[in-house]
Amino acid sequence: FGQKTGVDFYGESRGLLMNEASVKTVDLARIGFGQAVAVTPLQLITGVCAAVNGGILYEPYFVSRITDTAGNRVLEREPEAVRRVVSETTSATLRTLLTRVVAEGGGSKAGVAGYAIGGKTGTAQKYAGGAIAQGKYVSSFVGFAPADDPQYAVLMIVDEPSGYTYYGSIVAAPYAGRTFERLFEYLSVPPASSEPVEYTEMPELTGMTAAEVKAALKDAGLNFETAGEGETVVSAVPAAGVCL
Secondary structure (H helix, E strand, O other): OOOOOOOOOOOOOOOEOOOHHHOOHHHHHHHHOOOOOEOOHHHHHHHHHHHHOOOEEEOOOOOOEEEOOOOOEEEEOOOOEEEEOOOHHHHHHHHHHHHHHHHHOOOHHHOOOOOOOEEEEEEEEEEEOOEEEEEEEEEEEEEEEOOOOOOEEEEEEEEOOOOOOOOHHHHOHHHHHHHHHHHHHHOOOOOOOOOOOOOOEOOOOOOOEHHHHHHHHHHHOOOOOOOOOOOEOOOOOOOOOOEO
């Protein structure tokens, strides 16, 4: 982060990274969960790939091969390692943790039945005029598959989703899952498991009291957050009937 990836395309940005001499303890904490730093989508997916592929950062490229009119190869690119960024042990641990994010966590909507996918959701605030822009977010999901031997990576970004639904787990993860599903179908990748995926249906909460909602969601095995004040629920996300 903070430097160009070297991709074979013009106009690449370095992103934004604080000078090391200016970083305070609180900045280390914020940078750890994605604030006080700005990266390009290419930097993000390249960094994620390095974290889960065994720990090696590779230089990304768009063009892998160029041939002339006679079919002769004029150019051919091969993956070029830049450096090691994390150990193989750390990378294996990350793959396990990120697979659980999709299998049983906030990234569940990116899952595809029969396939092991790893990934992470993101919900970032936007800045305008040097201050946080209220109600504006960049929601995302980045995933990889197969989880035990990553070959493919997908980054889905939704810029300024509208309404109350702005979490990356809701507005970005499902589309990443659809992309993986089509990818597996296109490449004829066989499923690793035939076990069915279990879903929980979102109950109807509108009009219920806080106590009633707590009981209903506890029975359904769902965690929840509340926003606003009042005695009854006026709306809920996801909507009633949605499979989780």
